[in-house]
Amino acid sequence: MKKTPNQIAIFILTLFCGCATPKTDKKPNIILIFIDDMGYGDLSSFGNLDAQTPNIDKLASEGIRFDQFYVNSPICSPSRVAISTGTYPQRWNITSYLAYREVNAERGIANWLDPAAPMLARGLKKVGYATGHFGKWHMGGQRDVNEAPAITEYGFDESLTNFEGLGAKLLPLTMDETGKVGKIWEQAEILGEPVTWMQRSEITTGFIDAAIDFMDKAQNEEKPFYVNVWPDDVHSPFWPSFKEYNLTKEASKRDLYHAVLEQMDKQFGKLFNYIQNDEALRDNTLILFCSDNGPELGAGSAGDLKGYKTHLYEGGIRSSLIVWGSTFVNEASKGKRNGESVFSAIDLKPSLLEFAGAKASENEVSDGENLIGTILGESNLSRKSPIFYSRPPDRKNYYGFENLPDLAVREGEWKLLCDYDGGRPELYHIIGDGGEQNNLADEQPDRVKSMTQKVTSWYDSMPKIVNE
Incomplete structure (x- = not known):
């Protein structure tokens, strides 16, 4: 069939513009990494001079760093709802962290996310993706809420979580500088089995190992995969390897935090090497890395931004997004910082559905916008609509800020x-x-x-x- 002049022009432009396009007809793999309570300024690639995160920094040097990326809540559970559904968490009445049922009732919030919510995982599963969640869930099934839907009811084929989700889980052991061993959240065994106890300083590796096993299985079945790797790190309490860092439990919160941050980075090296050392995976995988909200006071850092976790000031809601994709990220954008584009976590779902060749269900509610060109470094467009927030209902006065x-x-x-x-x-x-x-x-x-x-x-x- 003869091409029109316009089609020829588009073809030539595609050859020379440096745009990142797949080199294969296979659907791209997607890994979404969501860190817990890491501040905007905590990575050394985002300005931290007190801790080193070389594995994550390498990801940034080969990908794109975004300076004006926002999550959609300054606290855990609603932030996770937003990135999972592409909608404001207020739609699902989850506006603070999910806790005991009595505490949830006092704050007027749901005990779990409605399983009918429009999940990214479900949208990708419909077009043939293997979908796995490995790490913290915290969208239902925590403390004494033991009848919440299983994670697999939200579009995931497999899951491994911690004490804030139902089903198979890793639970944290602790070891102080004397070698004394303890347990955190021992009562979480009521929230599903099997249960594996693992040292808190190594538990991110446990989630990464499970994710790698899942990705191996998907490869063997010739299926693309979408994987959440959502570690407990770097949320308190802080239990690094005390001997490795020559610390005691009485060390400052910030020193303990930095030790946990550096150990988390070392553990993620295993996941990044797994992808980058396999040509098929390296050329067909997109990795997105960010944090669910700002830092805990006295632990992490939001750099020059005002506020902390739970605050609607920048320090509570701006997140250090890194996007890596060997063949997907525009060559001219690799290693660069995008300081112009303003978008948020709710925009990831429609963007990734477009990237994967999937579509949202008809009449499905969505607050996000498709910005896949920005995410891949092909443009500097921002979302058109404003980004809206309401504070956690139990956080009017917090971390030294009164009448927020x-x-x-x-x-x-x-x-x-x-x-x-x-x-x-x-x-x-x-x-x-x-x-x-x-x-x-x-x-x-x-x-x-x-x-x-x-x-x-x-x-x-x-x-x-x-x-x-």
Whole structure:
């Protein structure tokens, strides 16, 4: 069939633009790594001078670092809901971490994510992917909530989790500098079997080994895979290998944290080497790496950003995203930092579905936007719609911050925070003020009015939280 001049032009442009396109007809493999409580500034590739993360840094040097990537909550469970579903977690009434059923009721939140939620894993499974979850779940089945749906009811073929999920799990042993051994969350054995106890300092390797076994099986079956690797690291309590770092349990929180961070990086070296040393995997795998929220006070670092975990300030919600893909990432973008594109975790689902040649189910709710070109370094586009937030209902005063704002919205170069009724607005030009030091609300009344109306209208459209 004769090509039109336009088709010929597109073909030539594709040859010379450096765009990253698959070199195979096989569907691409996808690995999503979601670290727990790691700050925006904790990786040495993002400016940390007190700890070294060479394996993750190598991933960054061969891929793309994104400076303005956001998760959709400053706390664990809702952040995980957002990245899994491509929707705001408020839609599912999960706005703080899931805990004991009595505590959940006091905060007016669900005990688990509705299994009918539009899961990324389910969308990929429908087009032939083997889907596995390895690591922390925390979207149902924790503490005394032992009747939540199994992880496999959310579109996963296999799972291995910790004490915050149902089914097969790894649970942490501890060992102090004297060699004394203990257990954390021993009662979590009620949340499913089989149970394997493993040293807390090595447990990330346990999840990685299970993920590698799963990927081997998928390869043998000639199936593409989508794998979550969501470790307990670097969440407290901190139990590094004390002898290796010449530390005691009485060391500072920050020193213990950095030891755990460095050990986590060493353990991820095994996963990265597994992919990079196999040509078939290296040329057909996309890896995304980020953290679920900002750092715990006194442990990790958000760099120059304001705030910590649980806060709607930048330090609580901005995450250090790294994207690696040998044949998928644009050659001209490899090793670069994208400081322009503004997008968030809810955008990953529609982007990865497009990347995998899959489609969302008809009438499926979605808050994310397809930005796969940005993710692969082919453009610097940002999401078109604002990014909206509401704070965890139990975190009005936290980590030394009193009377925290209830809502936030990032729109273009601007960010506004306010209360539920729109009061006490704070307006920041984030591009020049990532530390949110210069409140411009009084100088920009029209912008404040517009952004306040948008974020309060969004919040009013979400299911209501009781006991605020």
